[in-house]
Each structure stands twice: as C-alpha cells, then as structure tokens.
Amino acid sequence: MTSVLIAMPCAPMADLTDASATPARVRERELVLAAQGGEREAFAALVRLHRQRAYAVARAIVFTHEDAEDAVQEGFLHAYKALARFRPEQAFGAWLHRIVANAALDIGRRRKVRAAESLPETIAAPFRDPAEADELRRRLEQGLGKLGERQRSVIVLHDVQGFTHAEIGEVLGIPEGTARSDLHHARAALRKGLGDLWSVER
C-alpha cells in the first residue's frame, strides 16, 4: 500500500461539512432522517459510509488497532443513542468524528498510557510489514509515546490521515491555531528523537 489516503476512499471532511447540497450529502441526510425514524438499515448505511474515516480518527488517538476498533464501535453506538438529538442540517461526519474521538480519548485515559516503555512493541500489530521493523520505526514508536496525547493525535491526523488543521480542531475540540502549533511541536519532538539517524538535507 502506498499511503493511507489512497487506501481509504473517503471524501475529505471538508466535503462532508460543505453546506452545498451535493447528491452524497442529500443521500446522507435522507439516511439520517430514516435512521432517526427508527430504520436500522439506514443507520447501517451510515456506518458503511463513515466506518473507515471513523477508524482513522480513532487510530490517530489510541496506540493500538484493537483500541481503535473499540473506539469506533463505542463511537457508533453513542451516535446511535444520541441520534434523536442530531440536527439533520449539521454535517453528520463531523458530528460522528467528534463522538468517535471522545470515545478514543476515553479509552486512552482508561489505558493510562504514560511512558514510551509501556508502548506495545507492535504499534500496528495486525497489519505490520516485517520489513519495516527497523531502527527508524522503533525510534518513532518511542517518540510518539513520549508525545502528549493531543500532539500525537494532531500529527497522525494531519501527516498520516490527511486532515486539515481546521478539521483537526473540529474533531479534537481545539482551536485551529492550537492544532497548528501542536503539529509544529510534535514534528520537532520526533525529529529530535531521530537526530542521530541521519544528516539533514533540505
């Protein structure tokens, strides 16, 4: 696989939050209304539309694939229970991602992951390419473990999942400027940890 963005055929969040009534948006609104009316099939269709993007959000926040799965399931369940309170004129994706992010943050708090030493050796265990188990990867895992939860989420959401600063702010409930600043600090911290691995060429 060349990159996560290619592997995930999801529309960027900006499209989902766009107020213009695109066919996809109209369809999504129909599904939301039907789900609010009690049609479980409609909710299943919404799950199908958003499952990968929701996973990407959760995966950026927690340390393991398994925790991301749990967060996605929790998030969709919370969303289903709160569906009556959702206003259909809102962007469903943005609303859902916020719920999934909160579920992931809750799981992260429960795990109480604090130090790099406690990081699972296989940060993406089930889908790991053995050829990548090298020094760089090990250092990155350590570096990510040393970052704060928010900075880690920001760098993964931005550099890996392709979210914009504004989208990250929306998902994590922080100002766009804070997301930008967190990204800068997270990159700097990772670079510092990798310093002796290479000589910089700009």
Next chain:
Amino acid sequence: MMERRIGPDGRDDIVTRTLRRMYAPPVDVGYWDSLEARIMARVGAAEDVWWQPYGEWVRGGLIAAGIAALLAGGGLALASNAEAHVAANTILETPRELPQQIATGTTGLSAHEATLRYVLEP
C-alpha cells in the same frame, strides 16, 4: 545514514512514510464488513425496546409522571394530615357531658334504687 528530505510544509518524507505504514488501516473489505456487523450487533442489543426512537419523549414522559406522582402524593399527605387534625380537634373540643337522662336520673339515689328504677322503667 539515511538521506532526509523536509518539505516546504515542514513534513519529513521518510518519517511521514513510516508513520503511514505504522498507522495503515486494514485493506481487506471483509474486515470492514465484519466491523460493521459488530457495530450493528451492538446497536441491536441496545435497541431492545420498540420505543427506542422515541426514547427522548418516553424519558420526558416518565420524568413528568414521576413529578406528578410526587406532587399528588404530597397533596394527599397534606389533605390526610388536615383531616386528622380536624378530627382530633373535634374530639378534644367536644364537652364531656353525660346524657341528661343519666345525669339527672341517678342523682341522689343509692346504687340499689338506681338499678331497680332502671329495670322497672319502660
């Protein structure tokens, strides 16, 4: 040593590429279908009552009914207390007078005469 390139946006190519491999999502469609099925199973388990879509209304109705029951109970208790109070006052304030017939009929008679008059009187 590896050669390292940092783009104009501050992104490090090698680091980003490695991070993307580390965080790569499952590519198997079957995995996503299975995840969806698990999500819907949990939704189904949560939706064990037919009025789930109206949960908000039902919750509101239950809360209102609870408040109404409390108010009604309070009102009944107050009314009951007031009735008991009135009844107690009635008893306490009623003069303790014996019927005129008994009061006058026994005055000045011995127990024997009084019994005799009681038996002989129509």
